[in-house]
Amino acid sequence: MVMQKPEKIPIQIAASMVQRAGPRENIYFRPEDVKAAIVTCGGLCPGLNDVIRLIVITLEIYGVKNIVGIPFGYRGFSDKNLPEIPLSRKVVQNIHLSGGSLLGVSRGGPTVTEIVDSMEERGINMLFVLGGNGTHAGANAIHNECVKRRMKVAVVGVPKTIDNDILHMDKTFGFDTAVEEAQRAINSAYIEAHSAYHGIGVVKLMGRSSGFIAMQASLASGQVDICLIPETEYYNDDPSRLFSARFLRWEL
Numbered sequence: 001m002v003m004q005k006p007e008k009i010p011i012q013i014a015a016s017m018v019q020r021a022g023p024r025e026n027i028y029f030r031p032e033d034v035k036a037a038i039v040t041c042g043g044l045c046p047g048l049n050d051v052i053r054l055i056v057i058t059l060e061i062y063g064v065k066n067i068v069g070i071p072f073g074y075r076g077f078s079d080k081n082l083p084e085i086p087l088s089r090k091v092v093q094n095i096h097l098s099g100g101s102l103l104g105v106s107r108g109g110p111t112v113t114e115i116v117d118s119m120e121e122r123g124i125n126m127l128f129v130l131g132g133n134g135t136h137a138g139a140n141a142i143h144n145e146c147v148k149r150r151m152k153v154a155v156v157g158v159p160k161t162i163d164n165d166i167l168h169m170d171k172t173f174g175f176d177t178a179v180e181e182a183q184r185a186i187n188s189a190y191i192e193a194h195s196a197y198h199g200i201g202v203v204k205l206m207g208r209s210s211g212f213i214a215m216q217a218s219l220a221s222g223q224v225d226i227c228l229i230p231e232t233e234y235y236n237d238d239p240s241r242l243f244s245a246r247f248l249r250w251e252l
């Protein structure tokens, strides 16, 4: 998806300003002039290698030949011991079969000025940034710095959040895997609780401000009595309701 305006605007209006990503009739860059770079920042998320693979394959379909990976997040722009990784269909062909990120990830790293200096030096004019909030704040700052220097650079942000909590996105990558894996934990806790006398299983899942993983994993497992999500203030409401619901159902 491509957001046209970042301002805080009502959801209905914002929705009409979002365009579905996909092929366009006209492209801005001549593929032979492109040097594309991919960087993965922040923590890991299932699916990073799938995304890297598809970016490389799609760029090649467009005729782009000069594609590189920046190792270990933004850090790879400044650390002389981390050379860029040449990428091609041959290199990425099977990477989606392994976890992690082919390029490695990291937090911290150089300043925006140093990153853009390095991009200029390397001749990068298309940057794909895979990461979360911090990474995108960085991508926005990189874009602003490129504009300031009148560099013709496209900075593309690919949101990486396992929590699936981004407005207007159909689904963020990694979410399905998280739901699937969460069910294993739920099933194990269920077996343990079910086998114990008056047993109760408690499973804490990811998503400190977003309950999509907890909710979908609970529904899919079919074994959860109560699912607490951060969107609902269950404790502030009435604690006794939570426990009475549990006790009523099981008649303990």
Ligand SMILES: Nc1ncnc2c1ncn2[C@@H]1O[C@H](COP(=O)(O)OP(=O)(O)O)[C@@H](O)[C@H]1O
Residues within 6 Å of the ligand: 041, 042, 043, 073, 074, 075, 106, 107, 108, 109, 110, 112, 131, 132, 133, 134, 135, 136, 137, 138, 139, 141
């Ligand atoms: N406000 C910011 N401006 C520029 N770069 C930032 C900013 N916040 C974070 N970054 C950079 O983005 C990278 C990843 O950020 P981090 O917050 O660790 O992970 P995430 O992207 O998952 O939120 C770090 O290398 C950090 O230097």
Ligand SMILES: O=P(O)(O)OC[C@H]1O[C@](O)(COP(=O)(O)O)[C@@H](O)[C@@H]1O
Residues within 6 Å of the ligand: 161, 162, 163, 205, 206, 207, 208, 209
């Ligand atoms: O390890 P911590 O600090 O508890 O953070 C875990 C949380 O970070 C996340 O991965 C991302 O959360 P945010 O988007 O709020 O940063 C959540 O899914 C998870 O609950």
